[in-house]
Amino acid sequence: MSTMPFRSASSGRRLDRPVRRVSWRLAVAAARFVGLVLAGGVIGGLALAWLGASLVTLLPVPVALVSRRTRWLGVPFLAVSTWLVRPLAWLERHRVRLMTGTRIEAAYRPLSASQRSRVRPLLADPGTWRDIGWLAAAGVSEVLSMADLATLMVGPAVIVWTPLWFAFDHGPRHLWAVALVPLGAACAVASWYGGGRGRRTVPLATARVSGWLLAPPEGARLRAQMEHLAETRDETVDARAAELRRIERDLHDGAQARLVSLTMSLGLAEQEFDRRPEAARQLVSEARASARTALSELRHLVRGIHPPVLTERGLGGAVEALALASAVPLEVDVRLDERLPAPLESALYFVIAEALANMARHSGASWAFVRLWLEDARLRLMIQDDGHGGADPARGSGLRGIERRLAAFDGRMTLSSPAGGPTELFAELPCRP
Amino acid sequence: MTSVVVVEDLLLLQDGLVRLLSTNGFEIAAAVDTGPAFLEAVDAHRPEVAVVDVRLPPTFTDEGLRAAIEARRRRPGFPVLILSQYVEQLYARELLSDGAGGVGYLLKDRVGDVRQFVEAVQRVADGGTAMDPEVISQILARRSRRSPLAELTPREHEVLALMAEGRTNAAIARRMVITSKAVSKHIARIFDKLGLPPSDDDHRRVLAVLAYLNSNG
Numbered sequence: 034m035s036t037m038p039f040r041s042a043s044s045g046r047r048l049d050r051p052v053r054r055v056s057w058r059l060a061v062a063a064a065r066f067v068g069l070v071l072a073g074g075v076i077g078g079l080a081l082a083w084l085g086a087s088l089v090t091l092l093p094v095p096v097a098l099v100s101r102r103t104r105w106l107g108v109p110f111l112a113v114s115t116w117l118v119r120p121l122a123w124l125e126r127h128r129v130r131l132m133t134g135t136r137i138e139a140a141y142r143p144l145s146a147s148q149r150s151r152v153r154p155l156l157a158d159p160g161t162w163r164d165i166g167w168l169a170a171a172g173v174s175e176v177l178s179m180a181d182l183a184t185l186m187v188g189p190a191v192i193v194w195t196p197l198w199f200a201f202d203h204g205p206r207h208l209w210a211v212a213l214v215p216l217g218a219a220c221a222v223a224s225w226y227g228g229g230r231g232r233r234t235v236p237l238a239t240a241r242v243s244g245w246l247l248a249p250p251e252g253a254r255l256r257a258q259m260e261h262l263a264e265t266r267d268e269t270v271d272a273r274a275a276e277l278r279r280i281e282r283d284l285h286d287g288a289q290a291r292l293v294s295l296t297m298s299l300g301l302a303e304q305e306f307d308r309r310p311e312a313a314r315q316l317v318s319e320a321r322a323s324a325r326t327a328l329s330e331l332r333h334l335v336r337g338i339h340p341p342v343l344t345e346r347g348l349g350g351a352v353e354a355l356a357l358a359s360a361v362p363l364e365v366d367v368r369l370d371e372r373l374p375a376p377l378e379s380a381l382y383f384v385i386a387e388a389l390a391n392m393a394r395h396s397g398a399s400w401a402f403v404r405l406w407l408e409d410a411r412l413r414l415m416i417q418d419d420g421h422g423g424a425d426p427a428r429g430s431g432l433r434g435i436e437r438r439l440a441a442f443d444g445r446m447t448l449s450s451p452a453g454g455p456t457e458l459f460a461e462l463p464c465r466p
Numbered sequence: 467m468t469s470v471v472v473v474e475d476l477l478l479l480q481d482g483l484v485r486l487l488s489t490n491g492f493e494i495a496a497a498v499d500t501g502p503a504f505l506e507a508v509d510a511h512r513p514e515v516a517v518v519d520v521r522l523p524p525t526f527t528d529e530g531l532r533a534a535i536e537a538r539r540r541r542p543g544f545p546v547l548i549l550s551q552y553v554e555q556l557y558a559r560e561l562l563s564d565g566a567g568g569v570g571y572l573l574k575d576r577v578g579d580v581r582q583f584v585e586a587v588q589r590v591a592d593g594g595t596a597m598d599p600e601v602i603s604q605i606l607a608r609r610s611r612r613s614p615l616a617e618l619t620p621r622e623h624e625v626l627a628l629m630a631e632g633r634t635n636a637a638i639a640r641r642m643v644i645t646s647k648a649v650s651k652h653i654a655r656i657f658d659k660l661g662l663p664p665s666d667d668d669h670r671r672v673l674a675v676l677a678y679l680n681s682n683g
Binding site: 321324325328329332335336341342344345346350353354357358 | 552
């Protein structure tokens with residue numbers, strides 16, 4: 034990129050536009066960087082504030098806990114302050130990811146619903162102490178790194194402004210100082226460009242240190258992953274077993290029973306053929322009706338196990354078929370260059386089908402949009418509608434089912450459905466092509 | 467005698483279809499089990515109609531459908547009746563999208579009603595359509611206010627659905643217990659509401675059915 038100005042100078046105006054576009058992109062990148070550093074400063078400031086407040090109150094807390102009269106004060110404080118650590122750490126993880134591109138995982142121990150309001154499990158979690166350790170170190174370094182950046186931004190302004198101020202404030206005799214302005218500006222530009230690359234080093238380094246401090250040790254990470262895997266495996270196994278039971282029951286009470294009755298009708302017809310041909314004819318047509326119903330039940334069952342259109346057309350075609358069958362007008366945008374692995378295809382199909390069924394049943398939407406695309410080896414699914422919102426996974430078994438299907442593939446779902454709408458479901462799952 | 471090519475990979479069903487069609491006055495030009503063999507048979511025997519299973523080897527996906535569309539690309543308007551274990555509106559739309567008619571799409575179950583099935587094959591061979599009632603009911607199940615079809619009265623809807631199944635005016639009249647003249651009036655109004663250009667009746671019928679299948683809700 035640094036060769037661009039030379040090229041544009043030698044070949045005249047034609048390269049003007051690309052260069053401008055490049056510099057625009059550079060400016061956006063720079064603004065983003067500065068924004069992230071400032072955000073780091075804010076997080077650091079909050080961290081320092083937290084540390085200060087904790088230090089000031091840390092000493093009284095044991096005292097408060099011991100004294101019966103003030104115990105009610107100490108416990109809530111401890112709870113609130115410990116709980117505040119996690120959102121801060123969460124913010125910092127995101128900031129570090131945006132700055133350095135490295136994803137920092139959060140590995141806390143899972144909490145049961147009854148533990149959510151307790152402090153003890155929180156304090157027993159090494160994740161909490163890791164966060165507190167980061168707070169102590171990063172609180173200082175982030176603020177410093179922001180101060181460093183601020184100097185950089187204020188410095189040039191001062192260099193240019195001072196001679197101007199001197200010249201106009203001290204009367205006409207000192208107008209010569211204006212001559213220093215270009216010099217100051219040159220210095221500012223030189224320091225900005227000369228130090229530009231170096232300027233990034235300090236904030237980047239502090240972000241890396243932050244990330245390193247926040248990242249769980251391998252053991253904790255693996256344990257968290259294992260717990261998650263065990264949980265999703267149990268759910269998957271349960272769901273599969275329930276599914277098989279349902280299929281068995283449907284076959285037993287449906288198609289099998291129909292075929293039995295059909296066989297009986299045919300057997301009777303065989304008996305009656307010579308004596309009462311009219312009755313035999315009646316029986317044969319009954320048998321045909323039975324066969325037709327059995328076929329239609331089997332068809333229904335097959336659709337529920339694995340829709341034929343999915344086999345034939347892959348996810349894109351199958352979702353299009355869903356759109357055609359959908360009561361709510363549906364726009365489909367599936368961007369997949371090749372077929373996905375069959376289990377993934379099937380899971381995603383049912384996720385989409387379930388989401389659409391949910392939408393048709395509850396949302397009152399008049400328009401919906403399904404988008405599926407592959408990015409950075411992750412499959413992303415977005416379903417939006419213009420309904421009245423208020424969807425809640427805690428209440429709907431449909432949404433729970435979607436979460437479960439996704440979890441079996443290490444996928445995640447986020448749902449935004451404020452009362453009054455609109456509803457947006459976003460799912461993401463790893464996909465190695 | 468109408469000559470027919472049967473394309474079905476399960477021997478049990480192929481035999482059944484061959485027997486059923488030949489005892490009902492069709493001449494079996496060929497009975498094959500893959501898409502390429504079907505296209506070859508169409509070239510070699512010049513049949514008047516083909517009865518094709520959607521799912522064929524080697525991929526066991528929608529090879530039959532693709533082969534049928536290819537056959538119709540090579541020989542525009544070549545009558546094809548697709549048979550399948552289930553029906554998809556999507557496929558019906560693709561089949562009809564060339565607007566040429568001579569298309570059928572039925573559930574395999576319908577073979578059980580021999581008379582109706584034979585009629586359907588003959589109708590398709592004559593350039594008509596034969597859409598499975600299940601395709602029609604899929605569309606009816608999710609009719610909404612937005613589509614151009616929304617302007618049709620329930621009565622006109624019924625006529626259009628029967629037209630999509632491939633019934634003649636006389637048959638529609640019998641089914642709805644109205645006069646043939648009333649049916650013609652309904653149909654004229656349907657063509658009008660769907661904005662179909664005046665041309666010969668058969669072609670407009672196909673276009674109306676296509677509009678029906680294309681209706682997005």
